[in-house]
Amino acid sequence: MATGETVGQRCPLTSSTGGVIYNHMVVDTREREKQTDRLFFALSDTTRRDIVTRTLDCERSVSELGRLYPISLTAVQKHVEVLVDAGLVSKHRSGREQLVRGEVNQLGRAHELLDGLETVWRSRLERMKDVLNETTGKESE
């Protein structure tokens, strides 16, 4: 989906937060997998990826985001909720506005994204093996 091109240049003066640091608790593998699923799901949509990108540098209100996309404000809010579930953005209230902020815990995200990337490459390597099997008949087991 084509989204706005130059709309996102203005940064509101509301990004006065210090860094938010999350304690990385020890979570079991199942929980990590579920979190990766949520992350993958959240990133599967162009609009949601765009929302994350646009809120990493500065906070934006939900209504401001709503003007960027040819979908209803309710639909934008749904997208934001999915991103919140995935930990990719957080929501804050400021007066009458709901502000969305790309999650600043970059390192934590990097860990999760690397897990996602590993999954992608594991399946690619499996397919490589299949292609080798079919084309050379030598790679087996």
Add this chain to the structure above:
Amino acid sequence: MTVWNVDKNAETTTMVITAEFKTSITNVWQLWADPRLLERWWGPPGFPATFEHHDLTPGGTITYFMSGPDGGDRFDGTWNVTEVDAPTRLVVEDAIVEDDGTPSDGNSMTRMEIDIEAAGDTTRMILTTHFDSLEGMEQAIAMGVTEGMKACMSQIDALLAEVAA
């Protein structure tokens, strides 16, 4: 049999993945060098990749696109080839492109180094993926999404349509 070793470094946003294939170095090289083979494994099921332009020489470019079963959700990618030493080493930079296929501002680059070497009677492939930014990593993952995601996507589309109605 394929043996994995995965080394992930979040600080440098780098992943090194090692796999072994019971085949020759040349055959593994061909997986990258032959666009018809490359497109059989690059895209996830349901998102086949088509490599339109494949110039495997230093300074050359490789372009591809991936599209879903319904023809929607098209992703475009461009690799700038920086190093070629057939059949053992290949380095490409993955340029992030916008929906219309034009290169974006160039801030998000991914570098892939592929090293292929003999390991006993098997061939080892070492893939080093380095990202300049988390956004680049996000895009790489989004482009590698699995089939299961398609179901999720249609679910949320249905949900959104319901909400918007």
